[in-house]
């Protein structure tokens with residue numbers, strides 16, 4: 038009976054509600070209340086009255102649950118950030134993006150780590166989506182205006198450390214929309230130092246090499262870099278790390294097939310190839326299999342046996358009967374002899390197979406040459422990044438010297 042008395046106020050409240058209640062007997066003989074499975078709604082007016090009755094001061098409606106708590110703090114005017122709860126799924130995404138090219142391509146997102154890289158990216162106009170940081174101080178060092186549309190998420194340094202690839206993580210990682218070179222604005226100093234010198238990369242597979250080459254290209258003042266299909270993704274974390282910000286200093290055009298390379302080059306360009314192949318061997322084998330490895334050592338005398346005019350050789354079959362793609366003959370010269378004209382491009386071959394037949398055809402069609410870095414006989418080819426550095430900085434030296442000579446001719450014209 039005591040239990041029944043306890044229920045009485047609840048029962049009376051329930052009876053006020055439309056739809057009615059029915060009583061049922063509980064397991065231990067105590068009457069408990071159950072909602073009727075069928076609710077008959079009164080006409081609209083009565084429902085309003087019932088609602089009013091529910092909202093009377095004596096009968097307050099049950100409080101609506103509050104929205105999920107999001108702790109937001111200010112990092113400056115108009116700059117709000119959240120604190121990540123343990124197990125926040127956005128943190129997991131970071132790792133996925135970092136590791137999967139497929140994910141990066143599919144979602145059009147890239148991962149950038151470290152203060153300097155993120156600052157460079159923001160200044161070049163890259164669009165941040167989410168920024169993970171461990172202290173508010175990190176945000177203060179970045180251009181504030183560029184952060185306003187990003188999700189800012191404060192996480193524990195230990196978490197960043199556990200995702201980070203860096204030896205000394207800085208506590209700052211960002212997910213950005215994949216930058217579009219056509220929409221980037223590169224640093225003024227880079228633009229004013231830019232030379233009519235382009236770089237084409239042919240199957241560079243190693244992330245460390247690609248990053249190092251991009252860094253050298255930016256340092257030499259290259260106008261842009263073209264990456265043919267087969268090169269490693271430049272947005273891979275290891276490439277970004279080795280690139281040291283080069284990605285945001287000059288246009289990098291990716292995933293090109295050889296047919297579309299010429300349309301990405303300025304008109305009238307000469308394309309040269311950096312080549313470790315011994316031109317002496319070229320006389321005997323005017324054609325090589327497409328993609329097959331070629332002689333690895335640099336020549337003693339690169340000029341001796343080659344013809345100066347490039348010409349395409351016909352297709353042939355090799356000993357095993359596989360159809361080969363013929364490569365044209367190209368004149369060879371040492372890299373330190375004059376090869377620059379305005380504009381000029383250099384192709385660097387891949388680590389495994391060296392220069393492709395496509396690269397050699399492009400060079401032949403533009404009147405380009407093989408550029409040879411002489412090495413001690415018996416020493417194998419140079420690392421692609423080292424070769425790129427040597428050739429690019431020599432190209433820079435030649436272009437600047439020519440520029441200086443032209444300047445002097447204009448200042449002090451020789452009287453006819």
Ligand SMILES: C[S@@+](CC[C@H](N)C(=O)[O-])C[C@H]1O[C@@H](n2cnc3c(N)ncnc32)[C@H](O)[C@@H]1O
Pocket residue numbers: 310311312313330331332333334335384385386387388389390391392408409410411412418419420421422424425
């Ligand atoms: C590691 S090498 C390629 C080795 C490859 N196994 C071959 O035999 O061709 C990669 C690229 O670096 C450049 N390179 C390496 N050594 C060079 C040299 N001595 N002179 C000019 N370019 C060189 C070439 O563009 C070459 O295709």
